[in-house]
Amino acid sequence: MIKALFILLLLCIPTQLIAQLERRLVVQDRPVELTFMAPRNINILTTEPLSRGEMHYAIMHSFGELSNGWRNFYGIDNGAVIRFSLEYGIRDKASVYIGRSGLDKVFDAGFRYALIKQMQSGSPPVNISLTGSVGLNSAEYNFLGSREFTLYDRTSYYGALLISRKFSDDLSVQLSPQLARFNRTGFEIAIPGDAQWYFGLGVSARYRITGRLALTGQYIWSENSDSESFRNNVGIGLDIETGGHVFQLFFTTTQALNDAYVLAGRNGDPLDGGFRFGFNVNRLFMLHR
Amino acid sequence: MMYRCHILALLLLIAVATPLHAQQFYGENGYAEFESRAPALTFTGVSDNLVGLIDLMERTVDFYLDLNTLDTGISLRNRHMRDSYLRTNVHPFAEFKGRFTEDSTIDPMEESTQNVRVEGEFTIHGITRQREVEGTLTFDDEGNMLVLEASFEVALDDHNISRPRVVFLELSEVQKVSIRIEMEKYND
Numbered sequence: 146m147i148k149a150l151f152i153l154l155l156l157c158i159p160t161q162l163i164a165q166l167e168r169r170l171v172v173q174d175r176p177v178e179l180t181f182m183a184p185r186n187i188n189i190l191t192t193e194p195l196s197r198g199e200m201h202y203a204i205m206h207s208f209g210e211l212s213n214g215w216r217n218f219y220g221i222d223n224g225a226v227i228r229f230s231l232e233y234g235i236r237d238k239a240s241v242y243i244g245r246s247g248l249d250k251v252f253d254a255g256f257r258y259a260l261i262k263q264m265q266s267g268s269p270p271v272n273i274s275l276t277g278s279v280g281l282n283s284a285e286y287n288f289l290g291s292r293e294f295t296l297y298d299r300t301s302y303y304g305a306l307l308i309s310r311k312f313s314d315d316l317s318v319q320l321s322p323q324l325a326r327f328n329r330t331g332f333e334i335a336i337p338g339d340a341q342w343y344f345g346l347g348v349s350a351r352y353r354i355t356g357r358l359a360l361t362g363q364y365i366w367s368e369n370s371d372s373e374s375f376r377n378n379v380g381i382g383l384d385i386e387t388g389g390h391v392f393q394l395f396f397t398t399t400q401a402l403n404d405a406y407v408l409a410g411r412n413g414d415p416l417d418g419g420f421r422f423g424f425n426v427n428r429l430f431m432l433h434r
Numbered sequence: 435m436m437y438r439c440h441i442l443a444l445l446l447l448i449a450v451a452t453p454l455h456a457q458q459f460y461g462e463n464g465y466a467e468f469e470s471r472a473p474a475l476t477f478t479g480v481s482d483n484l485v486g487l488i489d490l491m492e493r494t495v496d497f498y499l500d501l502n503t504l505d506t507g508i509s510l511r512n513r514h515m516r517d518s519y520l521r522t523n524v525h526p527f528a529e530f531k532g533r534f535t536e537d538s539t540i541d542p543m544e545e546s547t548q549n550v551r552v553e554g555e556f557t558i559h560g561i562t563r564q565r566e567v568e569g570t571l572t573f574d575d576e577g578n579m580l581v582l583e584a585s586f587e588v589a590l591d592d593h594n595i596s597r598p599r600v601v602f603l604e605l606s607e608v609q610k611v612s613i614r615i616e617m618e619k620y621n622d
Contacts, residue, residue, distance in 0.1 A: 314517075386518060
């Protein structure tokens with residue numbers, strides 16, 4: 146009898162003590178988020194995905210080289226190359242974009258597809274995305290007396306595998322093996338080489354200083370970097386998140402803003418005023434659910 | 435004599451325990467919302483995962499929300515909210531634990547909406563503050579279900595959640611929080 150009473154007591158007491166509910170997460174293992182602050186880190190696309198129905202608007206600028214000196218306000222007076230782009234999430238993992246850049250008046254259209262997401266449990270340990278784009282040079286060349294530029298001549302391609310990992314709250318790194326092809330090269334085009342194929346490896350990094358402020362950096366090793374005009378790209382920057390926009394201020398050695406031209410284009414000498422000031426403004430909208 | 439005594443004790447225990455069961459209300463799909471009104475932007479974040487327990491006998495409340503479930507409508511903004519502001523990987527829950535104030539008389543058999551006040555501790559971003567929150571309780575006609583509604587304001591500074599002040603003012607210093615939760619009589 147005493148035993149029974151005791152058991153009953155035990156049964157009653159716990160119910161009396163549920164003053165504190167057990168805290169339970171709705172989802173146990175979540176994806177690691179915000180590896181980078183925006184879909185682009187300085188010049189290189191990141192694995193940071195859009196959701197279905199989301200629209201990412203970016204306006205990017207790069208000014209003249211710092212070596213233009215104080216009279217030209219370190220390149221600001223030289224005017225900016227500007228690229229507008231709109232990227233739309235057709236699915237949670239897949240997005241498509243169009244862009245238009247002032248350099249060679251290139252329209253480009255491309256996609257990003259998230260293959261793998263890094264999870265908090267550590268499996269998988271990295272994010273992997275695939276991106277590709279087609280560019281169309283729309284500049285007028287007739288006045289040069291050049292051979293006519295056909296549609297084929299004006300076309301360029303770009304592809305990259307984006308592999309990123311958020312190592313800690315603060316540090317994220319991305320490797321981006323990439324390639325580009327230009328169907329026609331020559332002095333008329335704003336890339337310095339004659340090669341049609343370009344290969345490179347981009348390294349992007351982000352180091353968070355505070356919640357909304359991060360130092361960014363990039364280095365693009367180019368397989369074609371054997372002469373003076375084919376330097377590797379270097380960029381450093383600052384990302385500022387304001388609650389709705391992400392502002393990216395940076396110094397980079399390339400004038401180009403679309404991916405194929407960043408890989409194949411000319412780079413200034415980082416040790417001799419070859420950096421240019423630039424900035425990206427990123428804004429996201431929800432078009433529909 | 436001893437035997438009877440035991441039976442009596444048992445009966446007593448049952449008598450005590452049953453009303454305790456009957457006085458607890460539990461809900462787990464409650465609605466929680468915050469609204470940020472800033473000069474440059476107004477937006478809300480919502481969740482349908484508010485969990486709560488009300489004990490009318492003890493006059494206590496315990497609520498928590500998995501902050502990962504808050505949705506502001508833009509996924510990148512959600513990611514920034516979780517990662518840069520709320521730090522949900524370290525502090526995944528917002529919670530409120532408290533006690534009804536003495537002037538809050540609660541009658542489960544009363545069908546009209548009753549005003550209540552709760553004094554307790556509100557925790558978010560790992561920082562706990564004493565709060566007094568006003569709300570309403572509405573019971574159904576049998577007293578088996580209730581709807582709790584409440585709203586209060588949370589100053590981000592109070593909880594060491596820093597916000598951007600440069601360039602644009604897109605996040606309000608004071609967030610208006612509203613909750614609405616249906617709760618049923620709780621049986622273990």
